[in-house]
Amino acid sequence: xxxxxxxxxxxxxxxxxxxxxxxxxxxxxxxxxxxxxxxxxxxxxxxxxxxxxxxxxxxxxxxxxxxxxxxxxxxxxxxxxxxxxxxxxxxxxxxxxxxxxxxxxxxxxxxxxxxxxxxxxxxxxxxxxxxxxxxxxxxxxxxxxxxxxxxxxxxxxxxxxxxxxxxxxxxxxxxxxxxxxxxxxxxxxxxxxxxxxxxxxxxxxxxxxxxxxxxxxxxxxxxxxxxxxxxxxxxxxxxxxxxxxxxxxxxxxxxxxxxxxxxxxxxxxxxxxxxxxxxxxxxxxxxxxxxxxxxxxxxxxxxxxxxxxxxxxxxxxxxxxxxxxxxxxxxxxxxxxxxxxxxxxx
Amino acid sequence: xxxxxxxxxxxxxxxxxxxxxxxxxxxxxxxxxxxxxxxxxxxxxxxxxxxxxxxxxxxxxxxxxxxxxxxxxxxxxxxxxxxxxxxxxxxxxxxxxxxxxxxxxxxxxxxxxxxxxxxxxxxxxxxxxxxxxxxxxxxxxxxxxxxxxxxxxxxxxxxxxxxxxxxxxxxxxxxxxxxxxxxxxxxxxxxxxxxxxxxxxxxxxxxxxxxxxxxxxxxxxxxxxxxxxxxxxxxxxxxxxxxxxxxxxxxxxxxxxxxxxxxxxxxxxxxxxxxxxxxxxxxxxxxxxxxxxxxxxxxxxxxxxxxxxxxxxxxxxxxxxxxxxxxxxxxxxxxxxxxxxxxxxx
Numbered sequence: 068x069x070x071x072x073x074x075x076x077x078x079x080x081x082x083x084x085x086x087x088x089x090x091x092x093x094x095x096x097x098x099x100x101x102x103x104x105x106x107x108x109x110x111x112x113x114x115x116x117x118x119x120x121x122x123x124x125x126x127x128x129x130x131x132x133x134x135x136x137x138x139x140x141x142x143x144x145x146x147x148x149x150x151x152x153x154x155x156x157x158x159x160x161x162x163x164x165x166x167x168x169x170x171x172x173x174x175x176x177x178x179x180x181x182x183x184x185x186x187x188x189x190x191x192x193x194x195x196x197x198x199x200x201x202x203x204x205x206x207x208x209x210x211x212x213x214x215x216x217x218x219x220x221x222x223x224x225x226x227x228x229x230x231x232x233x234x235x236x237x238x239x240x241x242x243x244x245x246x247x248x249x250x251x252x253x254x255x256x257x258x259x260x261x262x263x264x265x266x267x268x269x270x271x272x273x274x275x276x277x278x279x280x281x282x283x284x285x286x287x288x289x290x291x292x293x294x295x296x297x298x299x300x301x302x303x304x305x306x307x308x309x310x311x312x313x314x315x316x317x318x319x320x321x322x323x324x325x326x327x328x329x330x331x332x333x334x335x336x337x338x339x340x341x342x343x344x345x346x347x348x349x350x351x352x353x354x355x356x357x358x359x360x361x362x363x364x365x366x367x368x369x370x371x372x373x374x375x376x377x378x379x380x381x382x383x384x385x386x387x388x389x390x391x392x393x394x395x396x397x398x399x400x401x402x403x404x405x406x407x408x409x410x411x412x413x
Numbered sequence: 414x415x416x417x418x419x420x421x422x423x424x425x426x427x428x429x430x431x432x433x434x435x436x437x438x439x440x441x442x443x444x445x446x447x448x449x450x451x452x453x454x455x456x457x458x459x460x461x462x463x464x465x466x467x468x469x470x471x472x473x474x475x476x477x478x479x480x481x482x483x484x485x486x487x488x489x490x491x492x493x494x495x496x497x498x499x500x501x502x503x504x505x506x507x508x509x510x511x512x513x514x515x516x517x518x519x520x521x522x523x524x525x526x527x528x529x530x531x532x533x534x535x536x537x538x539x540x541x542x543x544x545x546x547x548x549x550x551x552x553x554x555x556x557x558x559x560x561x562x563x564x565x566x567x568x569x570x571x572x573x574x575x576x577x578x579x580x581x582x583x584x585x586x587x588x589x590x591x592x593x594x595x596x597x598x599x600x601x602x603x604x605x606x607x608x609x610x611x612x613x614x615x616x617x618x619x620x621x622x623x624x625x626x627x628x629x630x631x632x633x634x635x636x637x638x639x640x641x642x643x644x645x646x647x648x649x650x651x652x653x654x655x656x657x658x659x660x661x662x663x664x665x666x667x668x669x670x671x672x673x674x675x676x677x678x679x680x681x682x683x684x685x686x687x688x689x690x691x692x693x694x695x696x697x698x699x700x701x702x703x704x705x706x707x708x709x710x711x712x713x714x715x716x717x718x719x720x721x722x723x724x725x726x727x728x729x730x731x732x733x734x735x736x737x738x739x740x741x742x743x744x745x746x747x748x749x750x751x752x753x754x755x756x757x758x759x
Contacts, residue, residue, distance in 0.1 A: 105740045112738030346733075353732045353739060354725050360743035361719070365711040368750060373707070379700050386699045387692075392458030393699060394451045397706035404714060407753030 075103045079110045082209050090209050097201040108201045114208035118150075119336050122229030124218045124254065125238030130264040134238065134319035134328075135217045141329050142213050150206035150214045154199055154228050196227050197363075200356050230257040231352040233345060234335045236328070238262050239278060242270025255281060258312050259335055262328060266316035278314045310338050372400045421449045425456045428555050436555050443547040454547045460554035464496075465682050468575030470564045470600065471584030476610040480584060480665035480674075481563045487675050488559050496552035496560045500545055500574050543709075545574050546702050576603040577698040579691060580681045582674070583607050585624060588616025601627060604658050605681050608674060612662035624660045656684050718746045 078096070081089025093111075096104050121138075125131055132153075139149045199216060206214045216232055218225035229235055237258035261282070263275050313331060317324030339345035376382055376399065385391045391399075424442070427435025439457075442450050467484075471477055478499075485495045545562060552560045562578055564571035575581055583604035607628070609621050659677060663670030685691035722728055722745065731737045737745075 105744075109738045109740045112732075112740075113735045116735065349733060350729050353729045356739045357725070357728060357732070357742055360739055361715045361746060362712065364743055364747045365715045365750075366708065368747070368754060369707045369711045371754060379703070382703060383696050383699045386458075386703070387695060389459045389462065392455045393702045393706055394455045396703055397710055398451075400707060401710045401714070404711075404750060404753065407750060408714060408717060 075106045075110065078107060082111065082205065083114060085210065090205060093205045094202050097205060098198055100198075104201070108204055111204050111208040115204055116207070118203075118207040118211050118214045119234070119332075120203055120207075120214045120216065120232045121332060122216045122218075122232030122235045123238065124225055124229045124235070125262075125264075126240065127220050129238040129240040130319045131217055131219075131238050134262070134264055134317060134325070135215055137319055137322050137325045138328065139213075139215065141325050145329070147212040148210065150209070150211040152199060152202050152206070152214070152216045154195065154216060154218045154225065195224060196231070197356065197359055199228050200231065200352070226253060226257060231348075231355065233339060233348060234259045234332055236260045236262055236332075238264050239274060241265055241268045241274040259310065260328070260331055261312055261314045262317050262324075263314060264317050264319050266324065267318050271316065275314055275316060282312055282314065308342060310335065310344075368404070369400070372404065376400055421452045421456065424453060428457065428551065429460060431556065436551060439551045440548050443551060444544055446544075450547070454550055457550050457554040461550055462553070464549075464553040464557050464560045465580070465678075466549055466553075466560045466562065466578045467678060468562045468564075468578030468581045469584065470571055470575045470581070471608075471610075472586065473566050475584040475586040476665045477563055477565075477584050480608070480610055480663060480671070481561055483665055483668050483671045484674065485559075485561065487671050491675070493558040494556065496555070496557040498545060498548050498552070498560070498562045500541065500562060500564045500571065541570060542573050542577070543702065543705055546577065546698070572599055572603060577694075577701065579685060579694060580605045580678055582678070585609050585620060587611055587614045587620045605656065606674070606677055607658055607660045608663050608670075609660060610663050610665050612670065613664050617662065621660050621662060628658055628660070654688060656681065656690075714750070715746070718750065722746055 074092075078089050078093045082093055093107060095101075096107060123131055123135055123138075135151060139151055142149045203214055203216070216229055218229055235257050237254055237260070239261060241263055261278055263271055263278065265271065266275075315324060315328055315331060317328060319325070336345075339348065373379060373382070376396075382396050386393060386396060420438075424435050424439045428439055439453060441447075442453060469477055469481055469484075481497060485497055488495045549560055549562070562575055564575055581603050583600055583606070585607060587609055607624055609617055609624065611617065612621075661670060661674055661677060663674060665671070682691075685694065719725060719728070722742075728742050732739060732742060
């Protein structure tokens with residue numbers, strides 16, 4: 068299952084030495100699932116655990132790219148290094164163009180300590196989440212202080228990708244009727260910080276009010292309230308130390324509100340650390356990643372076994388002719404595997 | 414993997430003898446995944462292949478139950494036997510009450526040749542589709558001429574359940590703004606026949622027009638046009654023999670339009686048979702069912718192996734302490750299985 072490739076060691080050494088070229092090459096290897104990517108990610112894992120991961124999602128047109136650029140710039144000015152991963156599950160092969168755009172933007176920031184990279188959807192279900200997690204591993208091992216994962220849209224795939232971040236920022240465009248859509252995609256539940264961008268537009272105030280109402284906030288603006296409020300949406304019980312997701316306002320094109328967002332994200336990270344929630348999120352993230360890998364690998368095994376029985380077409384023929392039935396087919400294919408497992412246990 | 418239970422033979426014999434009590438007991442065994450359900454479904458499969466399966470879906474309140482009752486009554490009056498499965502994925506344990514209601518309604522129809530049964534969601538992902546397919550197997554083997562699968566709502570789970578039917582009927586309530594919701598759930602793509610129920614309500618005509626527009630119909634009412642229209646939504650190419658989903662109007666409470674629906678469903682079944690689409694749908698249905706079973710069984714195997722390694726908690730601990738990493742964990746758990754497969758091949 069683990070193929071070795073000649074340059075895994077070289078890539079790891081390059082990344083630990085801070086070479087951006089090695090980092091770029093490693094992420095390409097990861098994104099394309101090239102030979103050796105598993106060994107590469109395995110080797111890098113030991114050097115991770117220092118970056119704060121920020122997920123940014125929201126519907127197209129809400130201004131995510133602009134806000135992420137300004138956020139990266141603010142972190143750089145504070146002396147931190149930043150990696151940005153732009154994830155686009157909907158357009159599998161548009162990666163190149165998007166990457167080109169983002170690299171130009173990166174150069175506006177003035178130096179290569181902001182590392183932009185776009186990831187596109189390859190392979191099957193769950194593949195994008197796994198590939199993104201692996202890219203985060205590479206950026207973390209490289210030593211980036213902040214890693215921003217930005218999604219193009221806000222569909223289910225994208226929600227799955229960002230919800231494993233330490234802090235999830237949900238961007239909303241004023242008066243866009245986004246509210247209902249967001250509820251549908253289950254985005255309200257995953258947001259740690261909400262940002263109404265383009266706050267100088269008509270209807271911004273209404274959107275802020277609507278959002279706060281939906282989040283059961285009592286109108287306290289721009290900060291989370293560690294008070295008597297019950298955070299009913301929170302995942303982790305009714306503790307009064309629960310994080311109440313604040314609703315911020317920004318005008319990303321002018322940089323307005325970006326410093327407040329940086330402060331809020333710092334507060335959230337402090338909260339995560341002090342409550343043990345950070346470790347809990349890390350546990351959940353790794354458990355999901357492992358289960359995802361096991362499922363994908365088991366599916367490969369099953370496919371191999373199915374081929375040994377002539378493939379799906381042949382098997383369906385027998386079911387259609389009533390020579391056999393779906394359950395007997397499943398038993399015939401998987402019983403030998405189950406027996407292997409049994410035998411080894413004895 | 415296959416447990417035997419004492420009454421499997423008895424249940425099969427009873428079903429083939431036309432005993433409703435055996436049928437009811439069999440479906441309970443299937444729904445609850447009791448010991449022996451796999452052997453039961455395996456044994457029944459050989460006696461299937463004679464029923465036409467009709468899926469009925471649509472948002473809550475559209476009048477599905479009433480229409481299904483009237484449809485069942487119409488089939489009975491035409492001398493056909495009918496089985497009805499009501500599927501409710503959202504409320505796992507409300508089965509009893511729903512079943513009680515439906516059995517009362519069944520008695521209105523006047524005899525037990527309409528067999529009502531509600532299925533609720535048990536177990537994990539895909540379990541409901543599999544259980545519904547198994548219940549269809551039981552009703553088909555029993556000799557029912559028509560099997561109607563009715564969903565409570567129109568979410569993704571419910572779409573997955575009905576889309577394997579031979580004919581899919583989508584119910585729409587006039588002026589309910591259902592249009593957008595339906596598009597979201599991917600329901601427009603799976604409908605073979607659309608029914609605007611409560612056609613005496615305000616806005617019914619508009620809903621019919623809107624639906625026809627969305628389906629790229631040219632305004633021909635109440636029947637499918639085997640003409641020069643390109644059926645862009647169809648799954649199977651641009652053949653002029655393609656089925657153009659018609660939009661019918663009913664007032665289910667008064668039985669209005671039910672006969673036209675029966676005729677349209679007969680037409681659709683004839684179309685499915687004459688074009689070979691029926692066999693194709695059966696192939697797809699069995700392939701999906703087999704893949705679902707293989708996945709579920711493989712997941713069980715993986716879980717067993719994971720337990721042998723101390724369970725997920727222990728494994729995550731090692732990943733968190735950087736002693737190991739997700740890929741190494743996945744390899745350690747699945748490589749032995751992969752080696753088993755290899756060894757048997759030699």
